[in-house]
Amino acid sequence: MVERSTAETLAQEIAGTIGRGHSGNPWITLSWAQSLDGAITARRGTPTTLSGDESMELTHRLRAMYGAILVGVGTILSDDPRLTTRGVPGNSPRPVVLDRELRTPPTARLFGDGYRQPIVFHSNDVPAERVATLTAAGAVCEALDDTGPGGLSAAMARLTAHGVDTLMVEGGGTVLAAFLAAGLADLLVVTVAPVVMGGYRPPFGGDGATDVAAPGRGAVRIASPRYAYLGDDLIAFGAPMRGASASGLPS
Secondary structure (H helix, E strand, O other), rough: OOOOOOHHHHHHHHOOOOOOOOOOOEEEEEEEEEOOOOOOEEOOOOOOOOOOOHHHHHHHHHHHOOEEEEEEEHHHHHOOOOOOOOOOOOOOOOEEEEOOOOOOOOOOOOHHHOOOOEEEEEOOOOOOOHHHHHHHHHOOOEEEOOOOOOHHHHHHHHHHHHHOOOEEEOOOOOHHHHHHHHOOOOOOEEOOOOOOOEOOOOOOOOOOOOOOOOOOOOOOOOEEEEEEEEOEEEEEEEEEEEEOOOOOOOO
């Protein structure tokens, strides 16, 4: 039987599973919410609230445990998130954005507090004026030579150089798939809301570098998964069983 829990208790239990990174990378946790039929939003590029209040509190408590929080530029453009902890104890993590073409607007809300200095990864051929604009807004812009295979691993090594030893990845779907396909995940925390809605399902499968279950690779499974109810939501978490692969930097 799956037990009911509170956000504080469950956050403490998950905190006990956080360890040290490996191969020069931070400890990486992937966290997302989905419907019963696997959708993360009603329509790609349109924000959809799936988690209940208790699950949202858990997300904020988890954020407070990490040195940095990462999303793709698609999430910035569609949701304009603050990526902070709100209403729970602890500091907000440092924002990190994967943004190949440097489309993050300087008015994005993650620049709002003026002290966290978001790190934005981009390709090395973006116009210099875009770099200057975001730098003036408070970002640390990091150019990557490789935005194909190996680019994601290079970005993680850069985060370690910035002193980031724990990283929470919240999406969107393409970013989550890239981390899973690259074997760059130490912990999964998945919230399943009791709703069937169709909508956008992240590309966790299919052709290309983000095909998580490509031939010879096998499906990603949670080893010894743990479950708990928060309100009406089911939380599943545990370490993924990984395979070796490579992935590029999501655009």
